[in-house]
Amino acid sequence: MDKRYIDKILSKYNEPSGKLLGILEDIQEKEKYLSKEALKYVSEKIGVSFSQIYSIATFYSFFNLQPVGEHIISVCMGTACHVRGAVEILNNIQYLLGVGVDESTEDGKFFLTTEDKHFSVNTARCFGCCSMAPVVRIDDKIYGYVKIKDLPKILKEYGWGKK
Numbered sequence: 001m002d003k004r005y006i007d008k009i010l011s012k013y014n015e016p017s018g019k020l021l022g023i024l025e026d027i028q029e030k031e032k033y034l035s036k037e038a039l040k041y042v043s044e045k046i047g048v049s050f051s052q053i054y055s056i057a058t059f060y061s062f063f064n065l066q067p068v069g070e071h072i073i074s075v076c077m078g079t080a081c082h083v084r085g086a087v088e089i090l091n092n093i094q095y096l097l098g099v100g101v102d103e104s105t106e107d108g109k110f111f112l113t114t115e116d117k118h119f120s121v122n123t124a125r126c127f128g129c130c131s132m133a134p135v136v137r138i139d140d141k142i143y144g145y146v147k148i149k150d151l152p153k154i155l156k157e158y159g160w161g162k163k
């Protein structure tokens, strides 16, 4: 962990202790995940307990607490998406990427990461666009009305199948 970039992020905020979400988002944007070291460092720097910061990081499903692949695929498992085939979408993504082992983590999330670390797959609760169910997010892009037959085309946008 490079403390300099965290210092830089903290310097953007006047009252960092009240801006934890923004700080954690900025760190994740840079590192793609929140390491324990980074959380401890933030805790020391802004005087908020590690347990408080950790509970925020684990509460929000968009925070990752372990290293992940270059592209993160999140399959929504909220009710609307679930009834419109989210499980089948997830299973097919796993099949196409060749990932099938559930690597549950201490924060209760799981990431299935391809051997080449190009993709990580996980699930999310709801992206707030239920009318487009089933919904899949890849990095910052939302795909709605996803059909199983569309998956290869979508994944190819991120380099799937090139190797």
Ligand code: FES
Pocket: 076, 077, 078, 079, 080, 081, 082, 125, 126, 127, 128, 129, 130, 131, 133, 135
């Ligand atoms: S339930 Fe999937 S976006 Fe809301």
